[in-house]
Amino acid sequence: AQKITQTQPGMFVQEKEAVTLDCTYDTSDPSYGLFWYKQPSSGEMIFLIYQGSYDQQNATEGRYSLNFQKARKSANLVISASQLGDSAMYFCAMREGNTGFQKLVFGTGTRLLVSP
């Protein structure tokens, strides 16, 4: 079974609009972390935002926020005021368990295209 599911292969958004990239996860572990990474066409993987399973509030980092709905096991990324430079692949990832277990499992990614 897929641990991380990203159902949107591609998304389009106009500059300055907000966009939500979907991510659902599957785990029975009460302790886990959720991450979003951005991969532009140049290829590097850039960390965007982190949400811990015990965090009471949704994570925010500048224009990025994470809509964490624990009961639904979803961790959607919201990008506000999209910019042309936001065009990239976006990956959701999960790390399960305690500090001794460091394995990250990635989703298949969503390609975001921001148009002028």
Added chain:
Amino acid sequence: DAGVIQSPRHEVTEMGQEVTLRCKPISGHDYLFWYRQTMMRGLELLIYFNNNVPIDDSGMPEDRFSAKMPNASFSTLKIQPSEPRDSAVYFCASSLGLLQETQYFGPGTRLLVL
């Protein structure tokens, strides 16, 4: 601060040749990870180290792949002999290792095996 450093950035080799990929993690990070990214399989964890010791190598595809971490500032991923299906982008990442800590990725090595 320097991020994760990988070399070479690009490698083209012929089938059967030995390939060695190198990684220098962020100073002070005690976890190091090797990932492979392909169109067909996405991002896969190959192996990771904690304090230079391999912890989980269940993602290493076969015996042709080996990884070492002789010290805290250097790791290698070796493929011998290489095959065309090994063509991929190989990423190295490092982290402090706490649950909340992020894995920071290097720029990747784009490998093409002809």
